[in-house]
Amino acid sequence: MTSAPVVTAVRSVELGVRDLNASSAFYQDTWLLDEVARTPKAVYLRAAGPEHHVLAIHGDKPFGLVRVNLAAADRAAVDALHDALCGVAPIVHAPRDLDEPGGGYAFAFTDNEGRHFRVVAGLPVHREVAHSNDRPEKVSHIVLNAEAESGSAALFCEKLGFRLRDQTGRANFIGCNADHHSLAFGRVGGTAMNHVAFDIANLDGEMRAAGRMKRGGHPIEWGVGRHGPGHNVFAYFIDPNGYAIEYTTEMDQVDDAKYVPGTPETWKRAPHSDAWGIADPPTQRFRDAITGKLGAYAESTR
Numbered sequence: 001m002t003s004a005p006v007v008t009a010v011r012s013v014e015l016g017v018r019d020l021n022a023s024s025a026f027y028q029d030t031w032l033l034d035e036v037a038r039t040p041k042a043v044y045l046r047a048a049g050p051e052h053h054v055l056a057i058h059g060d061k062p063f064g065l066v067r068v069n070l071a072a073a074d075r076a077a078v079d080a081l082h083d084a085l086c087g088v089a090p091i092v093h094a095p096r097d098l099d100e101p102g103g104g105y106a107f108a109f110t111d112n113e114g115r116h117f118r119v120v121a122g123l124p125v126h127r128e129v130a131h132s133n134d135r136p137e138k139v140s141h142i143v144l145n146a147e148a149e150s151g152s153a154a155l156f157c158e159k160l161g162f163r164l165r166d167q168t169g170r171a172n173f174i175g176c177n178a179d180h181h182s183l184a185f186g187r188v189g190g191t192a193m194n195h196v197a198f199d200i201a202n203l204d205g206e207m208r209a210a211g212r213m214k215r216g217g218h219p220i221e222w223g224v225g226r227h228g229p230g231h232n233v234f235a236y237f238i239d240p241n242g243y244a245i246e247y248t249t250e251m252d253q254v255d256d257a258k259y260v261p262g263t264p265e266t267w268k269r270a271p272h273s274d275a276w277g278i279a280d281p282p283t284q285r286f287r288d289a290i291t292g293k294l295g296a297y298a299e300s301t302r
Contacts, residue, residue: 004084005077006161007070007176010139010183011120012054013196014066017241020059026240027055030216031198032135032209036126037101044101047136047198050125052102054139054198063241063295065193067108067116068142068183070160070176075105078121082107084159092116111152113191115144119160133205134212136198140232140248143171143194145291146185153185165254166229166262169269173229180230180252192292195236195244199251203233206249210235213247221286225274226250228267234274236286242295244286 017023024043027033033045036053041060044053058066072078078095085091092108098120106120146152153172156162162174165181170188173181186194200206210224213235221244223235232251239245273281288294 004161005072005080007081007119007156008073009071009177010142011051011069011071011123012056013068013139013142013193014056014058015193015196015241015243016061016063016066017057017059018063019240020057023057023059023240027057030213030218031239031245039101046126047138048129048131049137050128051138052123052125054136055196064292065115065144067118069106070117070119072119072121074121078105078107078119081119081160085109088159089155112155113144113146113152115152115191132208133201134209135200135205136247137201138199140179140197140199140246140251141181141183142196143184143186143290145188145190145192145194147187147189147191153183156183163256164261165259166267167264168229168262168267169264171229175254178253178255180232180254186290188291190291192290193243194290195246197232197234197246197248200247200249203249206233206235206247209247213237219283221289222273222282223279225279226276228270228275229262231275236282238285238289238294242289244289 027045036046037044042056042058045055047054082095090110095107098104098106102123104120104123106118108118110116153174157164162176165175166173171184171186173184176182200209218237221236226233230252232248235247237245273279
C-alpha cells in the first residue's frame, strides 16, 4: 500500500518590501543570501543549500507576507495534494506550470485565515557551495500569527501531511520532515507573519552570524538563547522593512514513530526568556515586529 503524497519541506517565503534595491542589498550584503534572479519588480535570493531560492522580495506588493512556497516530490504529488484540498480550502489556482524565475509546477491555496500558499515541484536545484558556517543554508521555519481555534494547523496536518509536534499555551508547532517544526501558528491574535527563520550549520556559525550582524549595526532583538519546543538556538533581528528574522541552528530531529507531542499542560515556560536563562527579554521593537505593527506603521508613513 502506497502512502498518500505529502508536503516535504518549506521551500521559500515571499515578502512585500518598500525599497526593492535597499532590501536586496541588505539580504545579500548583511544576511548573506545571493541573488539568483531579478525581474523589474522582484528579487529572488538563494541560500547556501540546493533550493533554487529561499526568499523572494516584491517591490510592487504592500508590506506583509505575500506567499509561502511548500515542496512536493513531483507533479503527481502536486496534483494529489490539490485534489485533497479541493472543497476543503479555497483554491487560488489549479496545478499549472509557473512562469517565473525557477519555474516549477504548482497549485495555490489559502489557509483558514486567508494567507497564500503554493505547493511546488520541479524547481531546479543548485549544487551546494563552499561557504563559511555563518551563512544561511535554507529556510528553517516560518511562524504565523493565528486567531484562536482558526484551524489552520489542523488543515495542514489533515490534508498536507504535516504532523503536530508540540502544542504550548501560545503556539502549535507542526513539521513535514525530520525538523521539529517547519511551520508554527502562534495564538497571539491577528494574522501577520510572526517571523521567518533561516538555518545556520552549527552553533559556532550561529554565534559568528549573530556577531557579524551586531558589528554591522543590527542589534540582537532577542537572543542568543535556546527555545523550548524544538530546542533550537535562536538570535532574532529586524530587517529594513520591519520584519522579524531569525538565525537558528540545532533544531531537534524527530522520529514520529517515537516522538510524543507535548501539550500546554506538559510544556512549562521557563521563568526566564530562554531555556538557558542567558538571553535578555525580547525588545519592544521585536514585539512590535512579530505582530506586524512595526512594518505596518512604516508602511503607513511612506
